Each structure stands twice: as structure tokens, then as C-alpha cells.
Amino acid sequence: MQIEEAIIIGAGPCGLAAAIELERIGLHPLVIEKRNIVHSISQYPTYMHFFSTPELLEIGDIPFTTANDKPSRLEALNYYRTAAQRHQIRVQAYEAITSITSENGAFILHGEDRFGQKSLYKSRYVVIATGYFDHPNELGIPGEQLNKVSHFFRESHPYVGMKVAIIGGSNSAIDAALELERVGAEVTVVYRGQDYSASIKPWVKPGFQSKVAKGSIRMLFQSTVIAIANNDITVRGPEGETRLPNDFVLALTGFHPDRNFLTSSGVSMEEEGYPTFQEDTMETNVQGIYLAGVVASRHEANEIFIESGRYHGRKIAEHILSKKDIAAT
Template sequence: MHQYDLIIIGGGPCGLAMAIEASRNGLDYLILEKGNLTESIRKYPRRMRFFSTAENIEIGGIPFAISEVKANRNEALQYYRKVAGYYDLQFKLFVTVDKVEKQPDGGFITYAADGTTFRSSKVVLATGYFDVPRKLDIPGERLPHVSHYYDEPFKYSFTDVVLVGGSNSAVEAALELYRHDARVTIVHKGADFRTKVKYWLVPDIKNRVKEGKINTRFDSVVQAIEPGRMQIANTHSGEMEWIKADFVFLLVGYLPDEHLLARCGVELDPVSKVPTYDTDTFETNVPGLYLCGTVLAGVHTEKVFIENGRDHAAAIADHLAGKKVRKVKELIDRI
């Protein structure tokens, strides 16, 4: 079996940044990605625009040149694909990793779901968080008209659509669906939209709500989903209500894959799900196994993004090469 210096699990922006740093340090590496490159971005809403400016999501020192300040989904997909080609990054696509095992000799074997194995001296997990949606664990959550991912508006014109959540995903989807003739209701457990909603969306969504063009049910939680309708309860009065719902989007966030982390031997805080890692080198409690990007955020995925997660790669590469580790600036708030 070929012995790599480094296996990188995850081919998103942070995984690509890690591969670039590995290449610069002369490491024999391989990216394993369960989908195609930047698969999570491919699954974003088709007309989504990034919060971060283009230069803040660049990797490898390659300029992200676009006409607007903030990139959209398609521009990001093109950019990261071109960067991967420019650096001739080495990867195997559509390989789902099942677990990583530390070996007696100090190296690792990475096991894929199809039975393939990969041997390496070190491993970096850069698997992000978009593959694991937060579940409400309510009756009807798995019905065919219910989804944890919003795609595009045209399928839903002239139907009743309920969006559960009060952050960027729900707000952006609500505005787009309303402008494509869907009858939109937002259900959110809070008293108002979350404060981290993109600032340019706030006046738009609030004005549409004020005009009655987008309905809201604040201070409400979902009790059950049935074909064509949803039951909600007011968190203060306990009053129940059925609302029309031809389609339901549960946009309440996503989480790193804690089960994969556990199968790799990484210890997690039982409440925050934040893994154990060195904040300078990003090495976990398993010597030689590192975390890069949002995978290290636990339930606090809003604290790590491409713009600071990409810098984890340089720190990890420094540690692997025995160099002085560059300090990573952690960005806590985006607004």
C-alpha cells in the first residue's frame, strides 16, 4: 500500500487550502472527497451570494477577480475549480471516508465506505459541516415535501411554502420565493429574525413582513408535519395552529459530523460538540490527526468560516514541517 505523508479528508475550500500548503512543503498528499470538489458549495442555493468579500475567500494566493464585491455560488465553484487545476491538486472524488485508525507504528489507515484503504503518516480532517443538518426530531420530518436544503424558487411558484428558521438561509429563501409567487410563511422560535442576518437583507425582509407579503410566526416551534400542512405551537401561550404547507424547508442550521470524528478517535465536548484540539497547531487528542476549517467549531459553526478556516492550513503545515507555527486570527463576529 502506498504510504502518503498526508491524507486530507474533505475537498472544500479549507481542504484545498490544506493541499496547497502541503504541496508547498513538498509533502506527498491526497485529498479524499465524498462528492465533487467544493461539494458543499455546489449544494448551496443556486443564487446565493457569500457574506464575505471575494478577497476573504481566496486561497493559495490566487486572486478571486469578479465584478461585484461579493461572489455568488457559481463564481465560487468556478474559482475553486480553477485553483485546484492551477496547483494540480491530487484528489480522489466520490470517496466516503468511514473512519481513521491510528496504527502501532504511529501512522494512520483511512478506511473508505467501499472498502478502499489509504495509509499515511498524518491526517487532516477538513470535512466542514454542511452534510449534517440539525434535526427537529418531529413527526413528518422525513416526508418527501420536507427538506433541510433550499435550492431555487421556480418549483414552488403559486404554492404554500413554510420556512423554519430565522437566520440567513430562511430570510434569503423567503425573499426569493416571495418574488417568484410563492405564498411564504416563516416560523421561528425567536421573537424576531436573528441578529446575524446579512445587513442588506434586513430592511427588505422587514418591509415585506410589514406589508403582509411574507407571513411570520415568531415565538413558535414546529410540532408535526403532514402532507399539505404543519402544526406549530406558540412558545408563550402554548396555543396550537395548523398552517398550510405544500413544501417545508427546515433551515435551522448544520453541524460537523460528530460520529465521524468519534470514529476517528477525536474527543468531543458532550454539550458544545467542540473537538479536543490544540488552538495553535490544530492537532487533536490523537497525535498526528489535525482539524482544518469549520469541522472544529462544534455547534458554533458561525464562528469559523472560509476566511479564517483557510488559515488553519498554514498553521498545520508549519507544524508538520517543524517550523514556527503562524498564529491564526480567530474571527468571532462577522458584523
């Protein structure tokens, strides 16, 4: 069994930021990541640019420089791996923590690597910074498991000349629709809202609306996809049900935390399905288990992702330090 002072589960930007803050108070945390460093960012659309300016994405007092107004995915990948290296953060990649149990005031973490090799860790403090993005909100409709359906969009090239339905109306859906239209895909956006989402980036919305007005992109409001088949989808809208020819479906319907993992660790859930924690300390109802990053976002996943979540580690470090001070008096 490997004994650690603190373990952080997840090597995203907020997990790395938390590791830096714990280092600053004298702990030497181990970060365990089931894939690669900042895996979620590596899964973003290849040519994506962030909504945020670079200074709002910085961690560990390391400047984030870019030649553009908004940093790209590639720049972010380089920045966060560089930040981890400069702060000498210990990251154990490609190992999943499958469960957490309590034992005599500490936690036992069960791990498993990609080859099935199991391991045990013991730690006084655990920070869960696992994010949402491995757990998409499923539609629960017939045909969702077909290989033509994806909850992620990487790049437009594979969809050249294809009939693509995008489910959702958020920024990710709008960005994907525009990229797909540029390469000649026949795009239909199916959105349950009555009008365009207020969250759409203001510099993107006019161009998208223009494409819709010209008929380059088909926009279906107050509509939902109720079934997916090999060659078509069934859409229910204000005028009833319609079958549309279709080659691919991008279900960009958002994500949720791994509730089973959290509850099995003892973390309770609020009525709406979000984990319980204290805003000022990030500690859950289980003493010694903390949340960091988007897993603590509740309804505000987009706003809290990096810009606010990067400060969660500071709250955690201050709380742990206060516990130590109390114990010393």
C-alpha cells in the first residue's frame, strides 16, 4: 500500500491548480489521472479557441501567453503540461481510482491501471477533481447506441457531404454546426428551446443566425429527437413527428458528474443530483474529501470550469492548514 499525504483524483486544470496550492502549504500531493494530463481539453474540437482570455486560465502564477485574443486548444495543452512540469507536480497517468473507503481517520483508495493491475493508496486528504466530461447526458431514446451517434465533436472533416443532426443549442452545438457547414455537411440543429440560447457567444450568434436565414443550416426550435435509425431520425416538434434523412448524430447535450463514484465514497447528493459541499472550503459532507473544478459547478458548469475552479485549491489548502493549526494549539 502506498501512503500519501494527499491525493488528487483528476489532472485537469483545476486538479493541477489544487496540487500547486497543496504543495505551497507543505503537502506533497499525488495526482492520479485515469487518462492523460488535461484529458478533457485534449478531447475538445481540434481547432477550438477558448471563450476566456489567457489570464483567466492561468494557474500556479505562470503567465499564459498567446498571439491571439483567445487561446487555442493546442496552446492550452502546452500551457498546462508546462505548468505541471515547472511545479514538479507528481502525476500518475493512466490509472483509475475505482473506489474510496474510510479507515481510522484516513482514506483507502483502490486503483486500477489500463492493464488491469490493481493498487492501494492511503491518504489523509482526498480531492476529487474529476470533472463532468466523461459522463455525457444520454438521451434515453431508441438508437442512441448506434455507432453513428456521438456525444463529442472533434473536427468536421469526417462529415464532409454527410447529413448531420446536432442535438442541443449551446455554444458547443453552434460551433460544431458552423464548422460542419463550412466543409459542406448538411446540418440540422434540433433544439428544445423556443429561441436561441442566451449563452451563445455574442460574436458567433449573428453569423449563425445569418446561416439559418439563408438556409445553409436548418434550425428546429421546440423540437426533440425521439428515435435514431440507421438512415434517419425521428423529430417531434410543434407540428408533430417528422422523419429526416440522416447519416450522423452529434448529441451535444451536456455532461454530469460521476454520481455513483461520489455516493459510493460517502458524498451525499442534493435533490437535483449535485454533490454536497461547503462553498467556502470545498469540503464535502465527508470530512477530508474535497471537490475541485467543474464537479462542484452545480448549474454553472460553463462559468465555473477553469476561470473559477482554479481557485478551489486555494480554499482547500486554507481549510487543511486551519485544521493543522487547530490541532497544534
